Amino acid sequence: MMERYASGFRSLVYSIKKIKDEGWGDISGYFFIAPLIIMWAIFHGYPYIRGISIAFQDYRLYRPETWPFTKSFCGLCNFKEMLHDRWVWRGIKASFLLFVSWFPGGFIVSLLTAVLLNRVRKRWLASVYRVLITLAWVIPVAAAMPMWRQIYEPNLGYLTHLVRDVLKIWPNPPAWTSDPFWYWPSIGIASIWKGFGYYMLLFLLGLYNIPSELYDAAAIDGANAWQQFWHVELPGIRNIMLVFLVTNVGFLGGGIVGLMTFGLGPEDIGKGLGVYAYEQAFGGAARLGYGGAINLFAGIVNLMLAALVYKLLPPEKA
Amino acid sequence: MLRFNIHLLKKLTARTLIHLYLIVASLFGLFPFVWSLSTSFKSKAEIYSPTITLFPRHPTLVNYKHVIRGVGGISSSAGSYTLILYRNSIVVSGFVVLFTVLIASLAGYAFARLKFRGRDAIFAFFMILMFLPSGGTLMATYVLMRHLHLLDSLLGLILLFTGGGGVSLFLMRQIFLNIPSEIEDAAKVDGASNTRIAFQIMFPMASSGMVMVAIMTFISVWGEWLVTRTLIRTAEKLTLTAGIATVVMRMGGETSAAGLVSDYGLRATVVGLVVMPVVLVFIFLQKWFIRGAAEGLKL
Structure with a gap:
């Protein structure tokens, strides 16, 4: 036992000596990073750890006696309850449907737009297109969703008018967001609209960074536009596409603001898992513990999905 | 031929x-x-008329008058409710942008340019943390803010939003890495201190990156909805974005019964007021933004 302490002590002395010999380097560096580290530790680091521990507690906002960890620790009680909670399963389904409604379309539209915009040679024109397309990204989700609600409004909105009276292709359009089927395409299009400018920009910046020699080489080999896309551009932005995939594949529990400001649809079919967790934590009985447990579960699933994608499609070193 | x-x-x-x-x-x-x-710009009569038009036939400012002046008992003693929320939004996003650019630049410079023990380990640790899921953090954030007595306070929002600088740090470090080191070396030979080199030489050269970080921070803070609604309980302390629905609700009822405005028109007006500042900032600064982004993303 003493032996162990002695060796631990020796290694501590050794590392202090090493620091003494080699020095701490530029001490001012620590002062430069201190504000960021301290702010992060208080406002993100702490909630992070507390967010995990709260999931194992029966924490109720309006009952102060349940606040301390030791007073209301209940093991896996929240997770056991989730298994039998009908709304958790409905929430998982809703989160998945939201993902399916926007992700494939969003990916194709963003990529197509970026590739085509990259071929516009007139700089001012490219810049006009770029600004108009990215405009939707900069506005708040909480403002974008009400905008779309107004377009979808069955009597006053423009969409019904457009397909029924202007284009005359659809004499009896549905009530869009109040229709259990059309709810998903409706919110899907609104989400694609909100996000495709940003992802387009991401892909576009990737395309800008492809060395022009590669294009020249392809041109010398007589590649047509399609071959250029397939053999130069797509491999060139592979890593950026991976960023897109890894950051978005975790579908569970996301899109809370979008769903809540868009409205949850008929019979709350749009109550995704995140929305349900939020309701449990801050509405009604205010069960922060249960809400936190649902979110922790969603977070772990999301992390596993991202890790899986990363494992299956490792990024290529440039 | x-x-x-x-x-x-x-x-x-x-x-x-x-x-x-395109x-x-x-x-x-x-x-x-x-x-x-x-x-x-449409009156209630026009919004409800059976012939829907893309552009208003009889443009009117009646919605704006209601939203800004607060006609019909919706203005509190301190002035128009909408303008109070506007002020809150400007205060919160202004301070957060200022603090974030400052602390992300300082840290980004240190991580890119200064050599101190454990630098790369600390940075790597930070980047890994950035990618971990933020599961139950909203619930825990609420608990934290209650401990700190920062619930229902604009200061609390400012501090909280300033604390999340992962992406800003990453971008600022990238920007500083891309600045050639000759200039810095010359200043060091002249005996300038790190602080002087940072503030007088490096920071001005990183300005396009700072503008980008500022725009991104502004966009995200201006648009924040969920955390603000969770932490703020007093209606007069909400930000404009978080208060969109509240503003319309406060104006609905009695005022729309007056026959001039409708919730539909009011909502469009409030949404327009929320959207306008970010759209203007983006249009005027987008060149800087693209330049900064192109530099920051050279991985």
Whole structure:
């Protein structure tokens, strides 16, 4: 036992000596990073750890006696309850449907737009297109969703008018967001609209960074536009596409603001898992513990999905 | 000759198709703005009329008057409710942008340029943490803010939003890494201190990156909705974005019964007021933004 302490002590002395010999380097560096580290530790680091521990507690906002960890620790009680909670399963389904409604379309539209915009040679024109397309990204989700609600409004909105009276292709359009089927395409299009400018920009910046020699080489080999896309551009932005995939594949529990400001649809079919967790934590009985447990579960699933994608499609070193 | 013409024709068709697609994409991107703006200039009678038009036939400012002046008992003693929320939004996003740019630049410079023990380990640790899921953090954030007595306070929002600088740090470090080291070395030979080099030489050179971080921070803080609604309980302390629904609700009821305005028109107007500042900032600064982003993303 003493032996162990002695060796631990020796290694501590050794590392202090090493620091003494080699020095701490530029001490001012620590002062430069201190504000960021301290702010992060208080406002993100702490909630992070507390967010995990709260999931194992029966924490109720309006009952102060349940606040301390030791007073209301209940093991896996929240997770056991989730298994039998009908709304958790409905929430998982809703989160998945939201993902399916926007992700494939969003990916194709963003990529197509970026590739085509990259071929516009007139700089001012490219810049006009770029600004108009990215405009939707900069506005708040909480403002974008009400905008779309107004377009979808069955009597006053423009969409019904457009397909029924202007284009005359659809004499009896549905009530869009109040229709259990059309709810998903409706919110899907609104989400694609909100996000495709940003992802387009991401892909576009990737395309800008492809060395022009590669294009020249392809041109010398007589590649047509399609071959250029397939053999130069797509491999060139592979890593950026991976960023897109890894950051978005975790579908569970996301899109809370979008769903809540868009409205949850008929019979709350749009109550995704995140929305349900939020309701449990801050509405009604205010069960922060249960809400936190649902979110922790969603977070772990999301992390596993991202890790899986990363494992299956490792990024290529440039 | 004929072959040449076919080639040219093909090229022209391709170009036309590209522009056609981009015009459609631009119109798709623009349309909700147009509809919202047009609705905000329509009177109640026009909104409810059976013939729907894309542009208002009789433009009116009645919605704006209601939203800004607060007609019909919705203005509190301190002035118009909408303007109070506007002020809150400007205060919160202004301070957060200022603090974030400052602390992310300091840390980004240190991580990119200064050599101190454990630098790369600390940075790597930070980047890993950034990618971990933020599961139950909203619930825990609420608990934290209650401990600190920062619930229902604008200061609390400012501190909280300043604390999340992962992306800003990453971008600022990248920007500083891309600045050639000769200038810095010359200053060091002249005996300038790190602080002087940072503030007088490096920070001005990183300004395009700072503008980008500022825009990104502004966009995200201005648009924040969920955390603000969770932490703020007093209606007068909400930000404008978080209060969109509240503003419309406060104005509905008695005022729309007056026959001049409708919730539909008011909502479009409030949404327009929320959207306007970010859209203007983005349009005026987008060149800087693209430049900064292109530098920051050279991985």
